[in-house]
Amino acid sequence: MNYFERMKDRFDSLKVKENVIILSIESSCDETSIALVKNGREVLSNVIASQIEIHRRFGGVVPEVASRNHITAISNVYKEALKEAKIDKKDIDAVAVTYGAGLMGALLVGVNFAKALAYSLDIPLIAVSHVYGHISANYISHPDLKPPFVCLMVSGGHTALLRVEDYNKLKLLGTTIDDAVGEAFDKVARVLGLNYPGGPEIDRLAKEGENRYHFTVSNALSHTLNFSFSGIKTEVVNLVHNLTQRGEEINKADIACSFQESVTDELSIKSIKACKGQNLNKLVVAGGVGANSRLKEKLSCLCKENNIEFYSPVLKYCTDNGAMIGSCAYYMMKDGLGLADLDLTAKPNVDL
Numbered sequence: 001m002n003y004f005e006r007m008k009d010r011f012d013s014l015k016v017k018e019n020v021i022i023l024s025i026e027s028s029c030d031e032t033s034i035a036l037v038k039n040g041r042e043v044l045s046n047v048i049a050s051q052i053e054i055h056r057r058f059g060g061v062v063p064e065v066a067s068r069n070h071i072t073a074i075s076n077v078y079k080e081a082l083k084e085a086k087i088d089k090k091d092i093d094a095v096a097v098t099y100g101a102g103l104m105g106a107l108l109v110g111v112n113f114a115k116a117l118a119y120s121l122d123i124p125l126i127a128v129s130h131v132y133g134h135i136s137a138n139y140i141s142h143p144d145l146k147p148p149f150v151c152l153m154v155s156g157g158h159t160a161l162l163r164v165e166d167y168n169k170l171k172l173l174g175t176t177i178d179d180a181v182g183e184a185f186d187k188v189a190r191v192l193g194l195n196y197p198g199g200p201e202i203d204r205l206a207k208e209g210e211n212r213y214h215f216t217v218s219n220a221l222s223h224t225l226n227f228s229f230s231g232i233k234t235e236v237v238n239l240v241h242n243l244t245q246r247g248e249e250i251n252k253a254d255i256a257c258s259f260q261e262s263v264t265d266e267l268s269i270k271s272i273k274a275c276k277g278q279n280l281n282k283l284v285v286a287g288g289v290g291a292n293s294r295l296k297e298k299l300s301c302l303c304k305e306n307n308i309e310f311y312s313p314v315l316k317y318c319t320d321n322g323a324m325i326g327s328c329a330y331y332m333m334k335d336g337l338g339l340a341d342l343d344l345t346a347k348p349n350v351d352l
């Protein structure tokens, strides 16, 4: 019997096993992370080797540099994750890995490491979507949280409103028609001369500024749950260029604050609209931009006014990490989904 044939039964038997420990790998962008997660909710370890400092001098992630650094980091991250969890590798029940979406070369490092590990330990390999993983960050942070709920997915690559019907069943309610919101944060930060990644820098600087500019997000989509952020991004870029040309002072804090106010208004108002339209009184935020303090403040306030329960991941699980992949893989396994063969490859884009 070949590896995959052997794994089918073993994967099935995990559904009824009392304690399932999954080793999960995330390498889709600039974080090499490996976690050990028990029963989808308990994080035994979550080791992250961040490359942020390396990419900062380039003003953004350089894919080739990211791949090389994943290769250098991954073995040590693996050893550290086992050590922290006080787990022997023979106690791992399955290996999970992000296969997409993300940078191809970066993903391949994680995928190949996962394949070699699963094969050598003779345990199942589970292929996980990064986007689903971000939602699962909430299951780790909130032990009682269960679907159904509305999810506002806001990362560097995605912006969407989803109806999460069950752990593995999503319905897309709205999405961005151009830039992802994290991308807009990063581009605005760049034109303001702030460090990479721009989101946390804008978050910090906005606290010192005023909403003087009242930037607007396109009205054309107001009757839908779709988003567009390229217009506001261009408005900010043009303003900064015009001020520079005229030799006028650029008040970075005011620009950061005005941009953030407008974007977070749009995200929070549509999130509440989605909950009402779906008749659901639970809202969950997921993805890197979910770390934004002003977004969380507005969502939490609007939810209270509208009798909606609001959930956001603990800060360290907002941005990329292995633990969210392990949680997601557990619920996939419970539904018999995601078992992969050794020909698993990476995908730069994955459908929501």
Ligand code: KG4
Binding pocket: 029, 130, 134, 154, 155, 156, 157, 158, 181, 182, 183, 185, 186, 197, 198, 199, 200, 203, 287, 288, 289, 290, 291, 292, 293, 318, 319, 320
């Ligand atoms: O989810 P994530 O780590 O990676 C992707 O899957 O894309 O999200 C990264 C994005 C970046 O655009 C970063 O600037 C943004 O999340 N981000 C923030 C904050 N922290 C991270 N954006 C706004 N405010 C923050 N505090």
Ligand code: ZN
Binding pocket: 130, 134, 155, 156, 287, 288, 319, 320
């Ligand atoms: Zn991510």
